Amino acid sequence: MNSSPLTxxxxxxTSRFFLGxxxxxxxxxxxxxxxxxxSELVTVALRRIDLERHEENxxxxxxxxxxxxxxxxxxxxxxxxxxxxRLAKASGCGNWVKIEVINDSKYLLPDNQETIKAxxxxxxxxxxxxxxxxxxxxxxxxxxxxxxxxxxxxxxxxGSNQGLKTREFIQILINEIDLPIVVDAGIGxxxxxxxxxxxxxxxxxxxxxxxxxxDPAGLARAFALAVEAGRLAYLSGLPQQHALAKASSPLTGFxxxxxxx
Amino acid sequence: xxxxxxxxxxxxxxxxxxFEIVSSFCKQPKHVITELNGTIVPADQWTQTTLSxxxxxxxxxxxxxx
Numbered sequence: 001m002n003s004s005p006l007t008x009x010x011x012x013x014t015s016r017f018f019l020g021x022x023x024x025x026x027x028x029x030x031x032x033x034x035x036x037x038x039s040e041l042v043t044v045a046l047r048r049i050d051l052e053r054h055e056e057n058x059x060x061x062x063x064x065x066x067x068x069x070x071x072x073x074x075x076x077x078x079x080x081x082x083x084x085x086r087l088a089k090a091s092g093c094g095n096w097v098k099i100e101v102i103n104d105s106k107y108l109l110p111d112n113q114e115t116i117k118a119x120x121x122x123x124x125x126x127x128x129x130x131x132x133x134x135x136x137x138x139x140x141x142x143x144x145x146x147x148x149x150x151x152x153x154x155x156x157x158x159g160s161n162q163g164l165k166t167r168e169f170i171q172i173l174i175n176e177i178d179l180p181i182v183v184d185a186g187i188g189x190x191x192x193x194x195x196x197x198x199x200x201x202x203x204x205x206x207x208x209x210x211x212x213x214x215d216p217a218g219l220a221r222a223f224a225l226a227v228e229a230g231r232l233a234y235l236s237g238l239p240q241q242h243a244l245a246k247a248s249s250p251l252t253g254f255x256x257x258x259x260x261x
Numbered sequence: 262x263x264x265x266x267x268x269x270x271x272x273x274x275x276x277x278x279x280f281e282i283v284s285s286f287c288k289q290p291k292h293v294i295t296e297l298n299g300t301i302v303p304a305d306q307w308t309q310t311t312l313s314x315x316x317x318x319x320x321x322x323x324x325x326x327x
Contacts, residue, residue, distance in 0.1 A: 020327030030325065045326025046294075048267040048319065049287060057292045059323050071326050087321055090301045091294045158327070185327075207327035 004235060006202055008180060009096075009128040009149045011067065015040045016197065017227040018069075018182065019220065020207025027061040029216045034066060037220030041067040043098055043205065045074070046084050059093065069130060071098040078117035085122050097122060098152070098184075099131040108158045112139040116146055123147025132184050135169035140177045151177055152205065154185035155196065159208040161188025164195055174200040190219075190226030197230025198238060265317045273312075280307035283320065292322050 006013045019039040024030040034042060042062055062068065070088035075081035078101065085097040099122070101114040115131045116139065123129045128149045133139055135153035143151050153170050156162035163186060164170065174181045180202030187193050188209045196204050206223055213219040262273045266282070273282075279302060283290045295302045296319040302310050312318070 021325040022327045024325060043327055044323045046321050047324045049293065049322050051267060051269065051271075051286050051320075054288045057289050057322060058325050059292050060289075068323075070323070073326050087294045087296060087301060087319075088323075090303060091292060091323070092304075093292075093323070205327075 004231065006180060008130075013040045013067075013203070014038075015224065015227075016203040016231055017193070017220075017224045018042065018184075018203055018205040019210060020205060021058060021062070021211075022207055023211035024216065025211075027056065027058070029211070030058075031061045031063075032217035033210050033220035034062065036217040037210070037224045039066065039220070039224075041069055041203075043069045043071050043207070045071050046088050047074075067096060068093050069096045069098050070094075071100045071132075072118070073100050073102070075101050075118075076103045077101060077111075078114040078121065081114070081118040082121050085118075085127060086125075089127070095126060096128045096130065099129060109134050110154070112136060115139070116142045119143055119148050120146040130182065135166045135173055137169075137172055137176060140173050144177060144179055148179060150180040150182050150202065152182040152184040155183050155192065156186030158185045160186050161209055162186050163188060163192035167195075167199070170196070170201070171199055190222045193223050194226040194230035194233070197227055198233045200234050203227075262312065262314045264312055264315075267318075267320055277312055278308055279310040279312065279318075282312060282318065283307060286320060287322075294321050295319065296321070 015038045017037050017039055018041045020043045072081035072084040081099055081101050089095050099115050099118045101111045102108050103111050110132050112133050119129045119131045130150045131143050131148050132152045140151045156165040182203045183196040183201045184205040187206050193204045210216050210220050264271050283293055287293050298317055
């Protein structure tokens, strides 16, 4: 099942199930979900320290072998995203960054133009840049040119659990872009993750669905299985759909002589 | 000495270096990143960095996020 590892910027991932770490009820649910989902890449965010409360750091609950991908959430333009990425790098926790530039509080859609600008600046500084974007072919091509390591189109609105509402546009990116396509945002059920993998996505990134499940670790495992199943289906070459029936049993040698209408 | 830390005015009776400031707010300074007046200060320079009246300091760290 793991015969097709994913390589991003020279790093090989056995698991194609990436996990976001937001919204978990407690740190144990998070570490159990990382283990159950066998995730090898997780996203984290950067925020001001709460000066009133001493809180345990989330990094204490992420195993050392897991790649950290810091998002630039909170950034409203390219410059703010660049600032967050540089701060994250200064922590010594690596130089992988998920560009997330959002300037709309209702739909939380990523701003593709600002995302391209941030990608260009950070890739030139040696960051491994995984930009989160609204699926669009021209933007994806510009991200490739800007030095992105992957392209991460949204399946549907962040946290909506609506699945692949942008399916046809993601398929275009998978067909046309010569970088791993990671479906990020909106995946709310393992079946939706499997669907993305069957289409040829390189990986999926899930957060809300797992973090808000009754049993996060259980759902993380279900997602991991679905991602593997979808990947295997893609590699096996899914057959075409047909408008009409095609018999599975032979249409000769029947036990009676009158043909059906 | 008045310093703005994470947007909040803070008062200190004596001069402090950055290591002392970070330690007073964070149990685990290991994962803390500092930005003083818009410039990132690496952890190995905290003890040599003395704060001045009117400085603006950001103390940030990692949290859960998607």
